[in-house]
Amino acid sequence: MSHPLDAIFRPKSVAVIGASNAPEKYGYIILKNILDAGFPGAVYPVNPKATEILGRPCTRSIAELPTGVDLAVIIIPAKAVPQAVADCGQRGIRAAIIISGGFAESGEEGAALQREVVESARRYGVRVVGPNCQGVNNPHHGLCASWPLLTLKGDIAVISQSGTVGAALMDWASQEQLGCSSFVSMGNRSDVDETDLIDYLAQDSHTRAIAAYLEGVKDLARFREAAARCKKPIVILKSGRTVEGRRAAESHTRSLAGRDELYTALFRQLGIHRADTLEDLYDATKALAYLPRPRGRRVVTITSSGGSGILATDWAEWSGLTIAPLPGPVADSLRGILPPHCIVANPLDLTGDANAVLYRQVADATAPHFDYQIIIFGDPILQASDVVTPGSPQLVVFLGGAEVERHERLRMHQKKVPVFPTPERGLRALARLYAFDGVAA
Amino acid sequence: MTASSPAAPGRWLPEPEAFRLLAGYELPVIPHRLAASPDEAAAAAQELGFPVVLKIVSPDIIHKSDVGGVALNVPTPGDARTAFTRIRESAARHMPKAVVEGVVVARMAAPGTEVILGMLRDPQFGPAVMAGLGGVFVELYQDVVFRLPPLTPPEARAMLMELKAAPLLTGYRGQPPRDLDALARCASVVARIAAEHPEIQEMDLNPVLAYERGCVIVDAKILAR
Numbered sequence: 172m173s174h175p176l177d178a179i180f181r182p183k184s185v186a187v188i189g190a191s192n193a194p195e196k197y198g199y200i201i202l203k204n205i206l207d208a209g210f211p212g213a214v215y216p217v218n219p220k221a222t223e224i225l226g227r228p229c230t231r232s233i234a235e236l237p238t239g240v241d242l243a244v245i246i247i248p249a250k251a252v253p254q255a256v257a258d259c260g261q262r263g264i265r266a267a268i269i270i271s272g273g274f275a276e277s278g279e280e281g282a283a284l285q286r287e288v289v290e291s292a293r294r295y296g297v298r299v300v301g302p303n304c305q306g307v308n309n310p311h312h313g314l315c316a317s318w319p320l321l322t323l324k325g326d327i328a329v330i331s332q333s334g335t336v337g338a339a340l341m342d343w344a345s346q347e348q349l350g351c352s353s354f355v356s357m358g359n360r361s362d363v364d365e366t367d368l369i370d371y372l373a374q375d376s377h378t379r380a381i382a383a384y385l386e387g388v389k390d391l392a393r394f395r396e397a398a399a400r401c402k403k404p405i406v407i408l409k410s411g412r413t414v415e416g417r418r419a420a421e422s423h424t425r426s427l428a429g430r431d432e433l434y435t436a437l438f439r440q441l442g443i444h445r446a447d448t449l450e451d452l453y454d455a456t457k458a459l460a461y462l463p464r465p466r467g468r469r470v471v472t473i474t475s476s477g478g479s480g481i482l483a484t485d486w487a488e489w490s491g492l493t494i495a496p497l498p499g500p501v502a503d504s505l506r507g508i509l510p511p512h513c514i515v516a517n518p519l520d521l522t523g524d525a526n527a528v529l530y531r532q533v534a535d536a537t538a539p540h541f542d543y544q545i546i547i548f549g550d551p552i553l554q555a556s557d558v559v560t561p562g563s564p565q566l567v568v569f570l571g572g573a574e575v576e577r578h579e580r581l582r583m584h585q586k587k588v589p590v591f592p593t594p595e596r597g598l599r600a601l602a603r604l605y606a607f608d609g610v611a612a
Numbered sequence: 613m614t615a616s617s618p619a620a621p622g623r624w625l626p627e628p629e630a631f632r633l634l635a636g637y638e639l640p641v642i643p644h645r646l647a648a649s650p651d652e653a654a655a656a657a658q659e660l661g662f663p664v665v666l667k668i669v670s671p672d673i674i675h676k677s678d679v680g681g682v683a684l685n686v687p688t689p690g691d692a693r694t695a696f697t698r699i700r701e702s703a704a705r706h707m708p709k710a711v712v713e714g715v716v717v718a719r720m721a722a723p724g725t726e727v728i729l730g731m732l733r734d735p736q737f738g739p740a741v742m743a744g745l746g747g748v749f750v751e752l753y754q755d756v757v758f759r760l761p762p763l764t765p766p767e768a769r770a771m772l773m774e775l776k777a778a779p780l781l782t783g784y785r786g787q788p789p790r791d792l793d794a795l796a797r798c799a800s801v802v803a804r805i806a807a808e809h810p811e812i813q814e815m816d817l818n819p820v821l822a823y824e825r826g827c828v829i830v831d832a833k834i835l836a837r
């Protein structure tokens with residue numbers, strides 16, 4: 172496997188240009204995160220004024236680095252960056268992540284500096300992420316050239332024009348024990364952009380779905396080609412939809428935010444899911460990464476909470492799913508299992524008497540007759556994670572379960588079964604699976 | 613938002629020229645003649661069949677009804693003569709400097725479901741095709757859908773079905789369904805025109821009247837560079 176961006180995602184060794192001993196500086200934080208994430212290769216702090224940083228001997232200049240370093244993380248004042256990129260190129264370093272700000276986002280002078288960076292990078296064959304970015308994190312390679320320190324490996328890739336928005340997604344995924352396959356903060360996108368990253372992630376064996384936050388697509392023609400080639404689901408939260416929002420986008424990362432209707436058309440035609448909110452972006456990508464594709468639209472809801480079952484039914488219907496009645500023989504056999512006060516219908520309300528064993532029996536009995544099961548745990552159901560089967564067509568919602576819920580959700584996530592916090596969020600995420608598949612109603 | 617905003621620099625084709633371009637792509641344009649005098653208007657009306665509509669033709673007049681440049685439901689040759697004179701006079705009064713090329717006489721189309729098809733060229737995206745349903749659906753609810761060419765007829769059909777008001781096309785409250793295939797073919801041809809005529813900046817076919825069988829383009833605005 173070889174890709175032009177391998178040096179960014181899977182470097183053999185890393186130099187931190189502008190590494191620092193001051194704990195509040197990014198030159199310290201990033202070096203520490205690279206070390207703490209357990210990066211497997213050599214790590215070289217570069218700083219002319221220090222001899223040792225975080226227990227590592229410090230190199231005085233880029234020119235004095237040993238040969239074979241393939242990634243530089245640059246955290247120095249903007250005006251020194253063009254020269255640093257040139258030095259990196261001359262030392263044989265093939266990729267640079269430029270954290271420093273003070274470029275195109277800050278006015279004409281910064282824009283001129285950014286052009287110098289791009290010229291240096293082109294001349295010496297260096298691929299550049301940033302400038303003005305929050306770095307790159309690839310947990311599958313032990314590379315956290317970013318912040319905060321997050322190391323949990325997962326299947327979702329996050330690419331973002333905003334460092335914070337992207338980091339928030341990765342943080343949620345980590346906190347939920349799902350993890351991420353990688354995180355790239357693109358910053359000003361002077362070189363590497365969403366198209367390059369989609370091209371990379373399309374062939375990255377750890378990535379199953381891509382979540383992107385964009386303020387605008389940089390190069391539409393290339394984007395259309397790369398997105399059409401990518402066989403993995405892509406979900407995009409595109410901001411700058413209103414007139415005011417667009418103005419903010421233009422001054423934020425100087426992106427070309429196009430007309431919102433045209434983005435809708437573009438994404439629709441490329442089979443890209445468009446998210447409306449950050450939560451929607453997270454939920455949709457989570458569903459697309461971890462849930463199997465549906466065979467059809469017939470769903471059954473199994474719940475211990477009547478209210479949650481009705482909420483799920485509303486959203487299922489709004490999403491074009493079919494709440495089909497239980498086949499007679501299945502209903503008859505369930506009557507033999509369920510307490511007499513349960514109403515044997517769809518949704519199937521197991522009531523507060525429900526436990527994991529009952530859930531499992533009902534799930535097994537109904538599975539052959541429906542395309543998807545919506546399993547809602549609406550109480551502290553002990554061992555709920557034993558009910559679900561990884562890779563099977565089951566949408567799991569867990570709410571109202573307090574400590575048991577939190578414990579069981581993590582267990583399910585460790586089994587790669589995604590759990591959603593409300594019927595609405597779960598059903599909206601499930602509906603994503605039907606968006607471009609043409610599954611018959 | 614309609615496909616004609618915001619305005620790009622260029623010239624609006626006189627309607628007969630716009631109709632000719634569309635007809636060259638075998639699009640269903642309303643039968644029409646250009647008349648230069650009251651007598652020609654009466655003769656054209658006779659030939660087309662009554663009732664007819666008369667519209668002023670001038671590259672300087674985009675909103676024809678605002679200057680009294682349109683006469684609808686004209687029932688006889690005598691009325692066509694009168695309407696011709698009235699339109700010319702009214703336009704001259706409102707816009708004395710406008711260059712007037714004549715008056716278009718067109719057959720009055722049978723009532724149908726009003727559809728808007730449009731095209732615009734965006735500096736970043738290039739050409740985009742728009743579809744919407746006429747009247748309040750576009751103006752009040754901004755119920756429009758865009759696609760980026762190329763656009764096959766099946767894709768155009770799916771595009772029309774994405775409109776919130778699509779039930780009006782598929783048979784609402786006992787109304788017969790409208791000819792979606794004919795509309796889809798029009799939208800797909802609009803995309804083709806966008807690709808083959810880079811000088812065309814914007815296009816508004818408004819309304820296109822949709823029937824149980826077929827559709828007809830009643831009014832066409834084309835902005836060329």
